[in-house]
Amino acid sequence: MTDQEIRELICELCRLFYRQGWVSGTGGGISIRDGDRAFIAPSGVQKERLSPEDLFVSDLKGNVLQEPAGNACISACTPLFLAAFELRDAGAVMHSHSANAVMATLRFQERVEIRHLEMIKGIEGHGYDDPLVIPIIENTAHEHDLADSLRDAIQAYPRTQAVLVRRHGIYVWGRDWTAAKRHAECYDYLLGVAGQMQDAGFDPSAPDPGREFAADNAQ
Ligand SMILES: [Zn+2]
Structure with missing residues (x-):
């Protein structure tokens, strides 16, 4: 993709995510990596009204290479995006304040564990019988202070493609933007x-009892 195409894609994804309620109130963010550069939506702007020229471009250490006119600030999520690029070779990362993600961090303690739901197959490296485990880190007053605990969680949970932040939201990544988008949708x-x-009295981490019965019969 050309630089302009990446810029236009980020704006399109921000509008899609806004409609999902993931980046309302100027929250959330997104970054797409192109080689050793990262295209990043600015902080504190209405994500559904972003224009291609509003984006920042940084290297993978966070040094700004291109910035928009005016006094926009690079996203406070930048060190977190860079962590997923570095530690997972991710091609894109998105950060959402989705209500589903926030509520999950209140319902569960250290991690969310989910078994035997078809959509687990949408997460890279997971089949139907694989438990999906999503670590939860504690929130901090300033977003950039999350970077160390996010890095620790990424390393402690090598299969995860997402980290939840208590009372805040979720960071989700993928090998490229299509995988990151799919992951964001499946996790949510x-x-x-x-x-x-x-709420209906089921434990989401419990295996499907019908599945065990089917496995028994197959033996
Ligand atoms: Zn946030």
């Missing part, structure tokens, strides 16, 4: 269903 759906399962 799964976290929402996990909450509804709890």
